[in-house]
Amino acid sequence: MIEFIDVHKTYTNEVKALHAINLKIEQGEFVAIIGLSGAGKSTLLRCINRMHDITKGKLIVNNIDVATLKGKEIRRFRRKIGMIFQSFNLVTRTTVLKNVLVSFVPDAPLWRKWTGVFSKQHKFQALTALDKVGILDKAYVRVDQLSGGQQQRVSLARTLAQHPDIILADEPIASLDPVTSKQVMDDLKDINQNMEMTILMNIHHVEVALEYADRIIGVRKGEIVYDGKAADVTQDILDDIYGGKREDMETIEQEEAYV
Template structure:
């Protein structure tokens, strides 16, 4: 369980990224976080794994106060939380399987990590994770030879190798074409349902958020303005989240002027 209790985040320049956030997210939920650029979507998910520190309130994960962690405790805590980025963050000049194997490095003795020595069990686990996202056949291909969608699947397989309880995804399909974006979202949905992994996705595609997530959190200027089932996110709700700049097809209109 992830619990935000009156959480705020203020940056050194005085900007408030989050204001009085109160949320409870149960294990196994698929949550999409939507809102305009700069509304606080990325800030919200990045506080969960302490990429950003909260400045007020309390944030707990499975009863653990996130801000109380440091050193080895914090590193161990982060191992339970996978993070997917828009830019994939792969080592593009090496093979797909070697990218997935990097998931084991934090838990390896220094000599094995230094020389890239992996056990048979680790290699089998990496191949299993690639199979779960449908690109086992690309295991020994260089990452830079893959399409954008395939690279995002490698990043997802690498995250699965951690055995996470939670996956945070920061605009994971923003750089993909519509067809590929849906394929990647299918992977997230299947992993969520089959493995009971909590998935929190910060996403700017409103239609994908409504079609794939079971719960939608709308954020505007750092405040939660909607939290409920995707099926109940009406046009009126979307207008409140996006300040009237989203059409009936789910396209966000750019601000003029």
């Protein structure tokens, strides 16, 4: 469970990114956060795993008060929260398998970190994760030989190998074409349904959010202006979330995709 209780976030330059956020997400939900760029979507997501510290309020994740964690406690806490980025964050000059095995490094003995030698159990877990996202056949291929969609699936496999309770996806399909976007979103949906894993996704593509997520959270200027079922979202609700600017944003995004 994730619970925001009157959470505020103000950056050092006095920019107020989040204001009075009250939100509860239960285990196994698939939630999409939508809104204009700069609305606070990424900040909301990144506060959950302490990539950003909140300024005021309380954030509870699986009965842990996130703001009270320190040092090793933060690293241990993050092991149960997978993070998928728009930029993939992979080591492109090595193999797919080695990129997935990286997920075991924080818990590995010092000698394994120095030698880069992993146990058979770790390799089995990594290969199983690759199989779940449909790229087991790419295990020994260098990452820089893969398409963007395949690289994002490697990133997803690396996250799955951790056996997290929650996956946070920050614009997971922003740099992908429509076909590979569908493959990645299908993977996320399968993981959510078959593994009952909570998925919280920040996304610009409204139609994709409505198709795949069960619940939509609309953010505008750091505040939640909609929280409800995806099936209940109307054009009036979207106009309220985007301030009537959604069509302009989509036009810009489509132009950027082809530059």
